[in-house]
Amino acid sequence: MTQIISCELAVIGAGLTGMAASMFAANRGIKTVQVGVTGEIIFASGFLDILGIHPISEKKPWLDPWAGMRKLIQDCPDHPYSRLTPEEIQSALEEYLAFVKDFGVPHYWEKTHNIEMITPQGTLKLTGCVPQTMKNAILALRKKPPGLFVDIKGLKGFSSHQIVDNLKETWPDIRSASIAFPDSTHLGEIYPEYMARSLEAGISRKKLAAIILPHVQNAKVVGIPAIMGIHRSLEVQADMESLIGARIFEIPTLPPSVPGLRLKEMFEEALPAKGIQQFLQQRVTSVLPELDNCFLLNIAGGNAQEQKIRCKGILLAAGRFFGKGLTADRKRIRESLFDLPVFQPVSRSNWYRMDFLDPKGHPIHQAGLEIDDNFRPVSASGIPVFSNLFAAGSILAHQDWIRQKCGSGLAIATAYGAVSSYVKLGF
């Protein structure tokens, strides 16, 4: 006989939205169970976008994300951000940043200003907030001291020469170096995770520093791929800095990358410590609404046996297509678990534009769940489908997180909004 776990809130999804929602719930003392597959969070680059571009058709960048947000809310009253005030969104981000800092992944932001960062291709991108390990890049990009960029033989898609060639027009005093990671000659290809774990040991850091040192010369800052440890990245970085005598900043690698992995491992440790019961690498297979306004969830997956969860409310944070929160066949887009109404273009011919890079963006990204002011998915007539079902994150309609550069901000803010509504409505 399967045991039934009882809780107040069940968070479905283990991407950034699900993790943030569980965190907000834990901070509010809500007895919470979280279920989902943590595949997606390791695709995070580390950049925490709040809002970079609006309107996307004009490719208009915003140095002040809050000014951009006020314009966005004015122009797009259905955008999920419009369900909150900029002040609420800001306090959601502050609560999130305080939490990740407490659990060892501190971030850096300038609150009123987006910051310019270096991508793995050596182009620049505006983002809201970055891991502390990338902070030195911001100052360096502003002051442009003598700099060195390092890449690692066998790490694909990351070339210090390419980065330098792309940056040197505006930052002339930079050089590149390609080095071999210590004790890796037996490996052809080398993965960021392997290097990050290896650098948690002091001996590896000494060896790596000895290899980098001859290239440092007059450089005051050194940009390297994001491999500065998984758990104690600031210590790893500080030790490396003292060994090579220059400031270091990390640059994200192509996903899956270490900054994403840090978040994943941190949440998997921190949330249970805060009392969240997690069933990761498992999926909800069915949901049954019960007579007393509760839901009964069946979960399965991995090697675990089937499990049932009874909860007073559900927060759906299952993501879009890649996260499997939405599925599409040739005819239409569905919400995977409840078959909730999905706002969507009239037919598949209207999902995507003819040009992949069309500045107007693809209409399919506007598809998703429409919600009321309390983040509850609604029917076509605007009535909540269930009084105690909430949704947050990229599954929501009327946003284009990729093109608007608002993915993490949207995840955190809507998770905050949904949890706040759950509290406010008092289940």
Added chain:
Amino acid sequence: MQIHKTQALIIGGGATGTGIARDLALRGVACILVERRDINAGASGSNHGLLHSGARYVLNDAMTSMECREENLLLKALAPHCVEDTGGMFVAIEGDDASYIADFPNLCARCGIPVEAIDPKAAKELEPELSNRVIAAYLTPDASVDPFKLSLENISHARKLGATLLCHHRVLGFEMEKRRICRVRLIHTESGEEVFIEADQVINASGAWAAEIAALAGISIPMVYSKGSLLVTSDRITQRVINRLHPPGDGDILAPGGTVSLLGTTSVQIDAPDHAHPSIPEIDRIVDQASLMIPILEFARYIRAYSGVRPLMGSHTEEGGRSQSRGFAVLDHEKDGLVNFVTIAGGKLTTYRLMAEKGADLVCQRLGVSSPCLTRTQPLPDSPECRWSEPGLSPKLWFRAHDVGDILLCECEMVPKSAVEGVISVIQEQNMKPDLKSISLRSRIGKGPCQGAFCSLRVSTYLHDRDARYSDRNLTCISDFLRERWKGLRPVLWGGQLMQAELQEALQCGLLNLELHAKELTRNDPNYFL
């Protein structure tokens, strides 16, 4: 100003053009092949890769059937490395025309095509994915041919025999004097430089663009443009080429293409050969039709779609060109007042060699060259430089043995650095700039399920690392490459491939801001949609 002189100028780098280059080179004729884009950029690179037995055309086009039958045998014997002798199967399902089924073996016999009737149960044992509603089945000698490898081998052999290949050279016009084309004016589209070629004979083998090229010489060729669209599955569904046993229609052929299957086609008349792309209604029609024959096709994952334009000789018809002959024509333009100009158009991939032979015969006769055609007897060499387009070869070699440092740049299709290096040296030897498009054409890069989302970045980084001259500062090559892939990706975006597309956009646009760097498309861009 560059002026080249040669005996024969061939316009068009598809199967026919490269075939003619080899044929002429084997007869000792000096030739230059010019191609507007790159090898197989037209219909030669966007078809089923089907080596027809001829059985498909037995009802309406016995001539084409017989030509196919003969060329099928020749290619199997002379170019076995380009052919997978899969065998073919024609199947009828409940509701199909009983009289067509009954006549089929006789029609085939009339064309000399050996077919063998098997009972539906046996058919299902050979091809388990067939529908339970199959009522008749015949085994035929159809096979699969790699059209890229075929053209690359032809041009490679021709070049070894002294021919010159000029890709990215577009014909701008002909200078004519005394009933002759005395000079051809071209532009090298990569440098913008003008190039002139003086040739004794000019051969128009530009496929769907043959009428446009002929028009530059003031000659009108009646031609119908029939767009055919196809889908690529992520896995191989059948061992054999499966044809529906009925008069040719939409979505009735599933051909193996190495590790995948190719499903098609449609036949839609269009006004001009440029900018042809698969439409969503076409793709739906193909999948709906083909699922009747092979039900799993309704649920299969498709990694991309593409369209080719069949250059059919003749004038406009009402039903999309299905009944138009698949035959080819050698047009001697002496009757149009130009004694050194010839157009070879129409035909099938299967009959490319015969088309080349007939065209080369006329050219040689005019040049006074008496050497006979050798392509009927001389095997097509198997050159190492052309091997990387072969599906499955790269992983096989990589697993067998590789240097520790030989990392995989394309993980879906397992293309290592060494293979990319090999391809780059061939491209450079052909006087071209190695970029994502030219490397992808000659290898499996970007052809797997990720459709270039990741390998485009890895390859462009790799290219930059090995030689900064090939840097992609504004991500232009990546944008072009992904836009080109997108034409084929867009119509198959549902299910698994849609998830892939979302990941690709999150990476390319979300993280790298590709859409903010990319130039907006203009009408002249090959990726522009009308």
